[in-house]
Amino acid sequence: MLETINRYILPQVSSTFAADVDALFTFINVTSVIILLGITVAIFYFSIKYRRKSEDDVTPVIRFNTMLEVTWITIPLILVLIVFAWGFRGYIDMRTPPGNAYEVYVTANSFFWQFTYPNGVQTTDELYVPAGRPVKLIMQSRDVIHSFFVPDFRIKQDVLPGRYTTLWFETLTSGEHVIFCTEYCGTGHSAMDGMVYALEPDEFNAWLNEQKELSERELPLAELGRNLYTSQGCAGCHSLDGSVVIGPTFQGLYGAERQFTDGTSRVADEEYLRESIKYPGRVINVGFNNIMPSYEGQLSDDQITAIIEFIKELE
């Protein structure tokens, strides 16, 4: 029966940590329910058995019972020490990555995740990992604090600006798992999700090599721009179909008259687009917030040109 309940209230078991965390979760739940039932039964039983019969009821004077108090202190103390030791053991496992872990660098941005693999391949919001092998994530934020959470793995770690934090996990099988950002980071916080794809090791290697080749191929400018649009996270805020997500849509952007919050306006030409990518805070479009991070130093001039070419083609 417990397993049925757990299947309903817990996410699937997909990492080596999950079973132990779930076992402790269940232990605490079962113990709590037993004690809670005891408390509830006592409340009901006393309320009925000792209900007031007359205003002149005389009650006995019972001020203290050492045995009762000592028992009531000792038993919970033992229980919480068990819980502490159990949780401690599990936590230490989570904080100790094995030496042979596969390492991926993670950069958190408002509001997307970037993953950089050892061979230089980059992906956005999609993390590919080899199944059944320890994976260590080395994470940093480019702006505010974010937090990397995969419920199926029972792992979570805040991602800070200005320093690295790490976590590790090992999946049990291949499969897909959702990533959430769990440290509130602004407008797009709830949209800052992603997927982990655990692939069989040979599939994973094939995928990695394929991506490597793709990134090295000479592409037409606009197509390179389209790749950057997804890999640099533009897609998180700027749609291509005219819908408003967090930032203005790219559809029909080029050549359009833009209204700014300071009352000025300007036609979106190449120079405007270049400035908006490098210094997004200089002018703000009416109806939007100043939340885009600067890409100054992040993208080369050639890459910015490619993105502008891509936007121009969307007319």
Place this chain on the structure above:
Amino acid sequence: MAAASKDLKIREFPVEENPTEHYLNAGKGLKSWLFTVDHKRIGLMYLASIILFFFVGGMLALALRIELWEPARTFMDADTYNRVFTLHGAIMVFLFIIPSIPAALGNFFLPMMLGAKDVAFPRLNLLSFWIYSIGALFTLYSIAYGGVDTGWTFYTPYSTSTGTAVISMTLGVFIMGFSSILTGINFIVTIHKMRAPGQTWGKLPLFLWSLYATSIIQVLATPNLAITFLLLILESTLGVGIFDPALGGDPVLYQHFFWFYSHPAVYIMIVPAFGIISEVISTFSKKTIFGYWLIALSSLAIAFIGFLVWGHHMFVSGQSELSTVIFSFLTFFVGIPTGIKILNWIATMYKGSIDLKTPMIYALMFLFLFSIGGFTGIMLGALSVNVHLHDTYYVVAHFHYVMMGGTVFAFLAGIHYWWPKMTGKMYNELWAKIASVILFIGFNVTFLPQFVMGSQGMPRRYYSYIEQFQTLHQTSTVGSWILGVGFIIVGIYLAISLFSKNNRASSNPWGARALEWMTTSPPAHHNFNHTPVVLHNPYDFHKPISEFRLGIDGSDGHHSSEDVSTPKEVGDKV
């Protein structure tokens, strides 16, 4: 003060029923309220303010729940949603729950339970109400100025980079902190120095012990909140860089500073509730409280341990593993004194004469809901499980069970318990019971599903969510409507009771033994028409009530904490 106790001429004073003169008609007009130094009127002004803010915060909560009906947009956009949940949190924490029991009920009853005419510094008391109001105005200004979208925790660097009214909001909280500090100082001094003859520490009602522990936390923790928000304001305006990694600072330091106040603040919110429960359970079981000293001292123990566990909010923040483990270990020790209280309350009911009046029903609901809050707290204290549950709806449900199922239900118990004393009117018992059941159902329907959602991994502060969670979110939203209906009923019958004619409350409708019931309902302008003398424990329900109505002629009797323990002196009954 040097007067020996044997010099006191103690008499029994019958209590006048339906007094024609009392504190409510001692002065007329708005000025007699706004510039009063009477602790009872100040308490009522606090009560009115916090009820107002509870209403505002509750409306915001309903808006949030409605928005979460659909996985994507229901009726507001993400920026609005973020502002609304921030305001809901900030208003409920800083404007409602922190001042709720201490500043409203505590102000009203602390001097009366001591047998004093007022708190030690009445004008300071009025000042702290005004400071609270000014702080509240800053908060309202922040709303008008565009709102704040940081969450009530104001984490850096988001709070220093977002363009919203963070500065005016934190300034408002900073100002309200001083109100909290001044109230705390006032209460501590009053308890130490203003006790009636014979009112020894061992005879203090447990509500006062809990307020004493609360005041200590307020005095020791709030200055740190003040300096934290001062640093945050300087960071936003001057860019001092203490919390800014770009300038060599550390955002995690902000979290340490913040939780060093805000964790003890959790006990500012819950410990006064323990006091109310002790009073109510003993009175309605008509039985001596079980384990008086353990309940009293466990409040102090909770206050003390509460200062050592702030890091348990930060298990995944990037603090060192060693501190994480230490904080987890210490956290479990808060559970022990809390557990002791639950046992003692239930043991008090054993062989009692239990009368299930509305305050008692709320107290029993408190026991159930707060226990769930406590057990889920143990769950969150367990390191490996916490990593999974941190910042999910599980945490949201947990602290609502503690703060709302705990403090708010205890607050309701207290309001219903002391309503006849405060207003001199009795509410409709049947409607009160109906409302309590509606609130209990609504509360559980709202927050039980959130435990499940959280366990499944639903993060908190999410405007949109994946479809898997929709059923649970909708159940929770329906629960919030039930809660809303419950509170409306409470508001209506309490308001009706004020204006009805034939519901005058007697001076001691519950047969309680504490000092506040030994004066008229509503109380006289200076609380007592005689200086009370305390010979018995406030929970001595086996002694006749006449032995509790003792005092000294005139109003200039000696206040002293010396024990007046020779009952022989009570020879002069009238």
Place this chain on the structure above:
Amino acid sequence: MANQNATHGESHVAHHFVDSEQQLDSSKLGMWLFLVTEVLFFGGLFVAYIVYRAWNPELFYMSAKELSTTLGAINTVVLIGSSLTIALAVRAAQLNQRALLSRYLIVTILLACVFLVIKYFEYTSKFAVGILPGEFYTYEGIDHPGAPIFFSIYYMMTGLHGLHVIIGIGLMVYLVVKARAGTYTAAYYTPVEVTALYWHLVDLIWIFLFPLLYLIE
């Protein structure tokens, strides 16, 4: 917080107190508690100081060199002197010497002003070379990436302390006015006593600030 006397004419005992002893005891306890909150208020800044000094010991060493130890030392002496004079003022109140009471208070106020004047010159000389808090910092004499941090902490700590000195001056001016009017007697001098407690704390905090900020070896 100690003067509920005003509304009660000749009697300095407020209605809710039994006698003046209870009133004085209450006021003193209240003031001590308030001082505890003050210590904790500064405590937050001391913690920030400790954390950043532990992370950047050499920066703190280099930055402290920029501060004038002489001026800091003079200010320390000035404040300790003012603590003495306010203690003498309390004694004068206890002995019912009204003229002496207001004279000692005025000397204390003057010493507090001397402290602020010296502090003013210290600040302006730093501003002149571009040592300003946080993002306004432009000084290039200290070769360290986190250079603004020390002075941010310096300005916050000394600024908050300076604010307390100014509040203290305000309280003492009020006391002088009241003392001239003959309010304080040997039977009632609670406001003098609690203000003196406050002033000693302000001095005490400076005695910690001086070595922490100026004397880093």
